[in-house]
Amino acid sequence: MTAQPTRLQSDIDFNREGKQVTYLRLPYSSNVSAYGWIGIPIAQIKNGPGPTVLFMAGNHGDEFEGQIALAKLIRRLEPKDVKGRVILLPMANFPAAMAGYRTSSIDAGNLNRSFPGDPNGSVTQMIAHYIESVLMPMAMAVIDMHSGGRTLHYIPSALMAKDAGGEPDPKHLAALLAFGAPVAYMVNFGENRTSSAAARRQGIMSIGTELGGTGQVSPETLKVAEQGVQNMLEHFGLVQPVAGRVKRQSRLMYVGGFEYYLHAPTRGWFEPFFDLGDAVKSGQVAGMMQFLDEPLRDPVPVAFSQDGVVICRRPHVQVERGDCIAHLATDVKR
Numbered sequence: 001m002t003a004q005p006t007r008l009q010s011d012i013d014f015n016r017e018g019k020q021v022t023y024l025r026l027p028y029s030s031n032v033s034a035y036g037w038i039g040i041p042i043a044q045i046k047n048g049p050g051p052t053v054l055f056m057a058g059n060h061g062d063e064f065e066g067q068i069a070l071a072k073l074i075r076r077l078e079p080k081d082v083k084g085r086v087i088l089l090p091m092a093n094f095p096a097a098m099a100g101y102r103t104s105s106i107d108a109g110n111l112n113r114s115f116p117g118d119p120n121g122s123v124t125q126m127i128a129h130y131i132e133s134v135l136m137p138m139a140m141a142v143i144d145m146h147s148g149g150r151t152l153h154y155i156p157s158a159l160m161a162k163d164a165g166g167e168p169d170p171k172h173l174a175a176l177l178a179f180g181a182p183v184a185y186m187v188n189f190g191e192n193r194t195s196s197a198a199a200r201r202q203g204i205m206s207i208g209t210e211l212g213g214t215g216q217v218s219p220e221t222l223k224v225a226e227q228g229v230q231n232m233l234e235h236f237g238l239v240q241p242v243a244g245r246v247k248r249q250s251r252l253m254y255v256g257g258f259e260y261y262l263h264a265p266t267r268g269w270f271e272p273f274f275d276l277g278d279a280v281k282s283g284q285v286a287g288m289m290q291f292l293d294e295p296l297r298d299p300v301p302v303a304f305s306q307d308g309v310v311i312c313r314r315p316h317v318q319v320e321r322g323d324c325i326a327h328l329a330t331d332v333k334r
């Protein structure tokens with residue numbers, strides 16, 4: 001990461017007590033707005049000493065559960081309820097979130113493939129740089145709320161990355177389970193351009209989510225999102241626990257490498273033989289690639305290459321070669 005300072009400005013004062021809801025100003029000089037800036041909503045609720053936790057959503061703009069949950073939290077959370085500091089970035093890749101797309105409508109940037117970012121780079125790189133170099137160093141944990149977006153559907157899950165082959169850090173695992181999603185899964189660190197990798201570089205804890213998807217929200221997924229946010233606030237000691245609230249026990253799972261993922265081997269129409277939540281075996285036929293435009297062509301079977309439970313699937317029937325059709329997770333003993 002470059003040592004150069006961010007170009008984003010804001011009137012937010014991170015040391016000030018109380019509630020601030022304002023915009024980050026990202027300079028963007030365009031054909032329709034010379035000297036203009038893009039306003040990215042940001043909020044802080046601070047009350048005295050205590051931990052700082054960063055809540056993010058809209059890292060991918062077509063993942064709405066977290067964006068809605070954080071918008072509601074910004075309205076309801078007051079400084080008197082808080083001990084410490086809550087920083088909220090509810091539409092992190094703002095151009096993507098406004099367009100309702102995964103990637104930026106300005107530079108096509110995928111924010112979660114843009115860390116550590118660049119203060120002199122594209123709009124998306126500038127946002128990534130701000131998050132990693134300004135926001136994360138203030139926090140002890142980041143909660144980055146994702147979902148399946150338009151092209152995937154998840155069993156609502158929370159997730160954390162861990163070292164391949166290594167045991168998870170107990171404090172990190174406790175935070176993952178505290179989110180209270182139906183599934184809590186661990187993945188190995190891999191990709192170094194994600195918010196999770198950024199958090200690791202900055203030495204802070206990172207909890208992610210995959211809350212649903214298909215470009216929709218449901219009362220159920222929104223409930224998981226909102227209860228998860230409350231659970232995180234309570235877990236990190238930022239708010240007093242609400243008495244009498246029953247917390248869900250997550251099913252602890254693991255998502256490994258390539259063999260856990262099912263990709264389309266060719267273009268076509270995928271006819272699935274499985275549903276979300278099904279337990280499947282390695283070698284089991286997952287479905288048939290149909291070629292509806294060539295009625296006499298034989299369909300091609302596609303098989304799972306790992307035992308596991310389908311926690312994610314692509315809802316769209318038409319696929320291109322390389323599209324992710326599903327991914328599996330396996331149970332972890334607790």
Ligand SMILES: [Zn+2]
Nearest residue numbers: 060063146147
């Ligand atoms: Zn995402």
